[in-house]
Amino acid sequence: MSHDYLAQLNEPQRAAVEHTEGPLMIIAGAGSGKTRVLTYRIAHLMGLGVDPFNILALTFTNKAAKEMKGRVEKIVGGTEARNLWMGTFHSVFARILRIEADRLGYPSNFTIYDTEDSRKLINNIIKELNLDTDLYKPKALQGRISSFKNSLITPEAYWNIPELIEYDAAAKRPETGKIYQTYVERCFRAGAMDFDDLLVKTNELLQKFPEVLAKYQNRFKYLMVDEYQDTNHAQYLIVKSLASRFENLCVVGDDAQSIYAFRGANIKNILNFNRDYPDALALRLEQNYRSSKMIVGAANSIIKHNTDQLEKSVWTSNSEGEKIRVYQAASDNQEGQYVAGNIWERQMRQNTSLGNFAVLYRTNAQSRSIEDALRKRNIPYRIYGGVSFYQRREVKDLLAYLRLTINRNDEEAYRRVINYPRRGIGNSTLEKLTVSANQFGCSLWDLTERIDAYPQVGLNSGVQRKLIGFATMIQSFRVMAETQDAFALASHIAQTTGILKELSDDQTPEGISRAENIQELLNSIKEFTEERKSGPEELQRTDLSAFLEEVSLITDLDNDNPNDHNKVSLMTIHLAKGLEFPNVYIVGLEEDLFPSMMAVNSRADLEEERRLFYVALTRAEKTATLTYSLQRYRWGKVIDNEPSRFLEEIDEKFLDWLIPTPRQNPPIPDKYKLNFGSGREGQKKEKKKPQPLGIKKSMKPLRQSERKSAPNSADTSNFEFNIDLQEGMRIAHERFGKGVVERLEGAGANKKAVVKFDRHGEKKLLLKFAKLKAI
DNA sequence: TCATTGGGCTTTTTT
DNA sequence: AGCCCAATGA
Numbered sequence: 001m002s003h004d005y006l007a008q009l010n011e012p013q014r015a016a017v018e019h020t021e022g023p024l025m026i027i028a029g030a031g032s033g034k035t036r037v038l039t040y041r042i043a044h045l046m047g048l049g050v051d052p053f054n055i056l057a058l059t060f061t062n063k064a065a066k067e068m069k070g071r072v073e074k075i076v077g078g079t080e081a082r083n084l085w086m087g088t089f090h091s092v093f094a095r096i097l098r099i100e101a102d103r104l105g106y107p108s109n110f111t112i113y114d115t116e117d118s119r120k121l122i123n124n125i126i127k128e129l130n131l132d133t134d135l136y137k138p139k140a141l142q143g144r145i146s147s148f149k150n151s152l153i154t155p156e157a158y159w160n161i162p163e164l165i166e167y168d169a170a171a172k173r174p175e176t177g178k179i180y181q182t183y184v185e186r187c188f189r190a191g192a193m194d195f196d197d198l199l200v201k202t203n204e205l206l207q208k209f210p211e212v213l214a215k216y217q218n219r220f221k222y223l224m225v226d227e228y229q230d231t232n233h234a235q236y237l238i239v240k241s242l243a244s245r246f247e248n249l250c251v252v253g254d255d256a257q258s259i260y261a262f263r264g265a266n267i268k269n270i271l272n273f274n275r276d277y278p279d280a281l282a283l284r285l286e287q288n289y290r291s292s293k294m295i296v297g298a299a300n301s302i303i304k305h306n307t308d309q310l311e312k313s314v315w316t317s318n319s320e321g322e323k324i325r326v327y328q329a330a331s332d333n334q335e336g337q338y339v340a341g342n343i344w345e346r347q348m349r350q351n352t353s354l355g356n357f358a359v360l361y362r363t364n365a366q367s368r369s370i371e372d373a374l375r376k377r378n379i380p381y382r383i384y385g386g387v388s389f390y391q392r393r394e395v396k397d398l399l400a401y402l403r404l405t406i407n408r409n410d411e412e413a414y415r416r417v418i419n420y421p422r423r424g425i426g427n428s429t430l431e432k433l434t435v436s437a438n439q440f441g442c443s444l445w446d447l448t449e450r451i452d453a454y455p456q457v458g459l460n461s462g463v464q465r466k467l468i469g470f471a472t473m474i475q476s477f478r479v480m481a482e483t484q485d486a487f488a489l490a491s492h493i494a495q496t497t498g499i500l501k502e503l504s505d506d507q508t509p510e511g512i513s514r515a516e517n518i519q520e521l522l523n524s525i526k527e528f529t530e531e532r533k534s535g536p537e538e539l540q541r542t543d544l545s546a547f548l549e550e551v552s553l554i555t556d557l558d559n560d561n562p563n564d565h566n567k568v569s570l571m572t573i574h575l576a577k578g579l580e581f582p583n584v585y586i587v588g589l590e591e592d593l594f595p596s597m598m599a600v601n602s603r604a605d606l607e608e609e610r611r612l613f614y615v616a617l618t619r620a621e622k623t624a625t626l627t628y629s630l631q632r633y634r635w636g637k638v639i640d641n642e643p644s645r646f647l648e649e650i651d652e653k654f655l656d657w658l659i660p661t662p663r664q665n666p667p668i669p670d671k672y673k674l675n676f677g678s679g680r681e682g683q684k685k686e687k688k689k690p691q692p693l694g695i696k697k698s699m700k701p702l703r704q705s706e707r708k709s710a711p712n713s714a715d716t717s718n719f720e721f722n723i724d725l726q727e728g729m730r731i732a733h734e735r736f737g738k739g740v741v742e743r744l745e746g747a748g749a750n751k752k753a754v755v756k757f758d759r760h761g762e763k764k765l766l767l768k769f770a771k772l773k774a775i
Numbered sequence: 776t777c778a779t780t781g782g783g784c785t786t787t788t789t790t
Numbered sequence: 791a792g793c794c795c796a797a798t799g800a
Contacts, residue, residue, distance in 0.1 A: 061790090090790050115789085133795095195790050262788060363787055385789085419776095426776045555790075574788045596787050612788080635785065636791040 005040050005075065009033075012283045016250075017041045020048065020222070023243075023277035024250040025270070029314035030299065030618035031290025031580070034252050038224055039068050041250065042084065043075040045222055052083040054221040058239075060230065062088055062558040064578055082536060085220070089235055090195060091553045093202040097193070098549065100205055100212055109406050109545050111192040112552035116391065117412040118142060118183075118194045124415075125182045128434065135172055136179070144168075145180050149196035150232045150264030152203060155181035189443055190411040199234040206241050217245040227578070228253035228273075232264035240276065247277065255310045256303050259574060259612045261604070271310070288314050290580050290621055292321020294654050298624070299617045301651035306607045322623050323656035326647060329629040332366075332588075336373030339585050339627060343568060344377055346583060346623075354380060358569040358581040360616050362594040365634075366587060367570050374568060382564045384571035388556045394503065394514040395521050399551070401493050405477040406545045409443035418444075418470065421498045425466055432457050445471075473497070486547040487526045494518060573616040584620035586613075589628040590641035613646045 006014055013033060016026050017040045028034035038057065046052055059065040065086040073081040085092060094112065101108040113121070122145070123138040148158060158164055158177045168176035187194065193201060206213045223243050225231065228251035231239070243249035253270045261267065274280055288296050296316045303309065329335035343357050359370050364386045374381045389395060400416040407413075419425045436457045437444050447454055449471045451464045459467070473496065480489050494500050503515040528550070529542040557575060569581065588594055594613070599605035617624055628643050647655075729741045 088790070198790085260789075263790080365786060422777080424776070428776080553790075572788065593787095598787060608788095633791080 005043065009037070009040065010285075010287055012285050013037050013040075015281075016283050016285075017044050019250075019281050019283075020045055020050075021248060023247050023273075023280035025228075025273045025277075025280050025282045026250065026252045026285060027270075027282065027310060027312060028252050028254050028285040029288060029312055030254065030257065030614070031288040031296075031316075032285035032314070033287075033289050034226070034285060035064070035068060035071075037285070038226060038250075038252060039071040039075070041224070042068075042072050046072075046076050046080060050222060052081060054219060055084055055224075056092070056220040056222070056242075057084070057086045057224040058089050058092060058226065059086065060088065060227040060578060062091060062553070062555065063560070064226065066558075088553070089231075089238075090198050093198045093238070094549070094553060096216065097198065097201055097205070100209075103209055103212065104201055104205060105188070106193070106201075107191045107407065107409075109191075109548075111190065111403055111407045111410045111413065111548075112198070113187065113192045113194045113412060114391070114552065115142075115195070116396070117192070118187075120412060120415070121186060122179065122183055124434075125179055125186065128438070129175060129178065129182070131175055131179075136175070141173075141176065141179055144176060145183060146196050147264060148180060149194075149200050150234055152200060152234055152237070155184050186411065189409065189441070191407050191409045192412070196234075199232070199238065203234050203238050203241075206238060213241060214245075216242055221246050222248045223250065225249070225251045226253075227257075229255050229258040229267055229270045230260040230265040231269050233266055233269075234264075236266065236269045249277070255308075256306075256312070256611055257577065257615050257618075259577065259608060259615055261608050267308070284312055286312055286314050288316040288618075289318070291316060291618060292318050292622060294321040294323055295617060295620050295624055298324050298650050298654035299614055301654065302610060302617065302646060302649050303614045305649050306610055308604075308607060324617075324650070324654055325623075325625045325656045325658055326589075327625065327627040327658045328643070329627055330631065332369040332629050332632040333372065335587055335627050335629040336369040336371075337376075339370060339587060339625070340373035340377045340379055342625065343374075343583070343585070344379060352582070353566050354568050355565045356582040357585070358571070358576065358579075358583070358619065359585045359587060360571060360573050360576050360619065361587050362573060362596060362612075363588075364572060366593075369633075370570060370587065379568060380566065381568040381570055382561075384556045384569065385575045386556075389517070389520070390551065390554065392514075392517055394499075394517050398490070398494055398499055398518055398521055399548075401474075401477070401497055401499075402490060402544055402548060404445075404474055405481055405489070405493070406548055408445040408449075408474065408478070411444055414444050414448075417497070421502045423466055423470065425463065425470070429459060429463050429467075432459060449475075481544050484544075485529045485542040486544045487522070487529045487542075489544050490525045490547075491522055494522065573612050576619050577615055580619055580621055582621045583623045583625075584616070585625045585627065586616045587627045588632070589626050589644040589647055590632070591644055593632070593634075593641065594644055594646070610646065610649075 006017065009017060010033075013036070016024065016037050020041070026034065026037065028037070042055060042057065045055060057065070057068065059068065065088065069081060069084060069086050072084065087095075097104075097106070098108045098110070101110060119138050119142050122141050123133075126133055126136045126138060126141070148154075148164075153161065153164070155177065158180060165174075165177065168174060187197065206216070220242055223239065225239055230253075239249065239251075251270070251273060255267060255270055258265060258267045258270075274282065291299075293316055296314055296318075300314060327335075327338055329338055339359060343354070346352075347354055347357065359381075361367065361370070367383055367386060371381065371383065390399070397416060397420055400410075400413040403410045403413040404417060415430070418430065433444050433447055436454065437447055440447075447457060448467045451457065451459065451467045451471075477489065477493055480492065484492070499518065500515070503511060503518060506512075506514070525547055528547050532540055532542045532546070573586075592600070595606055595609035599609045626647065628647070629641060631638050631640055633639075727741050731739060731741060
């Protein structure tokens with residue numbers, strides 16, 4: 001198999017492929033061909049006689065794994081590559097955990113709780129403990145528990161760390177440890193693991209059972225980890241222990257693309273690689289093969305503003321390319337219209353596929369205005385992420401029945417379906433069951449199944465009969481599961497439980513779409529069984545648990561539907577990581593949106609946002625278009641925006657500013673003008689034809705202060721700008737209301753004021769943007 | 776027990 | 791504006 005693949009690589013790429021023994025760190029700039037390196041490296045290993053059985057590659061998405069496996073197969077042949085283990089941390093570890101589950105006291109068919117399941121459970125626990133949900137916000141607790149897990153702090157360990165206890169006490173949540181402990185117990189009792197558990201339990205397994213560790217150490221003689229900069233502490237430890245025997249560990253990453261600190265990713269894992277492996281070879285891939293010179297240059301000019309980074313200079317020999325266009329929209333809807341119109345024009349002019357276009361945004365909520373505009377023009381699109389198919393209520397309802405059939409202790413599944421469709425088992429019954437289950441330390445199912453033996457639960461015979469009826473039904477599904485395949489069983493369940501009838505009775509548009517989604521779920525189960533039947537022998541299980549094992553870790557990105565190849569892709573920047581598109585639109589480049597409002601207060605957070613912007617821009621191959629909008633609907637209100645600071649950070653020479661000429665509004669009589677503090681709906685709501693866009697090139701947007709007299713910003717006329725601020729001065733801000741200037745920082749264009757607002761707390765405002773008025 | 780209503784809260788980002 | 795939840799009445 002000595003192909004000429006080595007000849008297709010540049011110098012450092014080849015070195016990376018050929019350095020097979022010992023630790024290796026590859027710092028791979030955006031678009032520098034790291035996937036190619038990884039695939040060739042695997043092929044190369046196999047060429048040297050390494051058994052694919054001994055190779056493990058951990059990727060960031062299932063899609064990336066699939067793609068890589070496909071590419072390896074092309075080089076070495078399909079049968080050869082079959083034994084390769086490739087997948088995400090979560091899916092690979094789930095597989096290991098299913099094999100070893102009983103050592104940890106889990107059933108091998110354990111349920112994987114998704115975010116919603118675990119939030120609901122936490123919510124229940126808070127209520128059972130009679131705690132105030134205003135203080136103990138389930139989402140906040142969930143985040144905190146997740147961060148404990150990511151740092152491998154068990155509930156027992158929690159009690160021994162005074163800082164944590166004090167922190168929670170200070171936050172008026174002294175019961176946090178109790179909630180955490182209860183949550184862990186309940187998951188265990190339900191035979192369920194959440195996403196974090198897949199890492200935590202794997203680590204526990206490897207630490208507690210040396211023989212298991214040895215087994216997998218010996219199996220995975222060669223380890224490769226992609227996107228290493230996004231690994232968290234648990235992942236780091238697992239990788240480290242798996243690799244400690246042979247130390248044939250190759251990690252690939254780019255500190256400039258680390259965007260998951262918010263979920264525990266630790267950039268130090270990559271920065272300190274050399275400390276763990278002093279003999280490690282470190283290679284840098286700096287030549288970008290993806291993007292034009294304009295895009296690479298612009299991206300470099302952004303990332304320069306970060307102080308925490310490894311030294312590296314990404315360059316390209318690709319063509320110059322077009323300048324990056326920056327467009328200012330008047331509203332979010334108009335932003336959408338511009339993007340849609342521009343995509344349409346471009347694809348006509350270039351006679352290219354719509355699959356070559358992507359619209360990227362910071363938050364999922366931004367997709368709506370883009371979708372509307374694309375729909376109006378009949379441009380087909382596919383939206384990734386957001387409320388994905390498997391999170392829809394009706395889909396989760398049916399899945400809950402399937403889950404309960406396979407794992408009857410699954411508490412969240414039980415709660416979901418015990419009274420859906422209605423069978424007269426309401427909250428009070430459920431509450432009694434919960435109390436007893438907690439008392440006995442058993443699952444809800446255990447009680448339900450033999451409710452007649454537990455008079456102390458206090459249920460009357462009518463309710464008992466209903467519970468037995470429910471249990472009998474689930475048991476019958478269980479029996480069927482022994483012989484039937486997933487599709488037959490799922491159809492049967494949809495039928496017998498009455499879900500199908502319930503939905504087909506509902507002829508509202510939502511009801512119809514729900515019924516369609518159920519049908520779609522059944523179709524995908526059908527597809528699953530068909531695929532499995534025709535697949536490789538060792539993967540022929542078509543039973544329900546095989547399906548459930550897969551389904552909980554499927555993400556939107558993994559479904560590659562050929563029908564989507566001629567559609568515009570819409571997704572968050574986070575999801576876009578690792579992908580590339582000839583034409584990229586990054587929308588919503590506004591202060592408080594991108595960078596996010598949550599991130600502007602600390603340098604570390606802001607740098608992560610900047611890396612996110614870097615990731616977004618480097619997705620583009622040929623053209624990039626940046627847009628922002630002066631007004632946007634957020635939280636049901638119209639909000640005024642300032643252009644993102646990131647726009648300023650890009651070196652001017654890469655940009656092409658497109659500014660629409662100001663709209664000529666009729667003068668508005670003074671009495672209709674609104675003071676700040678109240679909305680300005682009267683202005684905003686008027687439906688105007690999209691104004692003709694007189695495009696002026698090479699022009700920066702007018703700052704708010706310069707725009708003051710422009711007729712399209714009548715609502716700002718109550719404000720006096722560029723006032724001479726003094727510390728201690730009392731001021732008013734259009735959005736935040738009244739406050740006191742605490743201190744002033746910086747000078748010139750970067751002058752900022754820290755203002756303590758009466759109602760919104762302390763904010764740091766960039767003076768050239770903030771509309772402050774002395775009072 | 777269940778359906779309706781109104782109030783409060785929400786928005787980062789994901790496996 | 792939409793979603794989730796608690797309170798309310800049938």
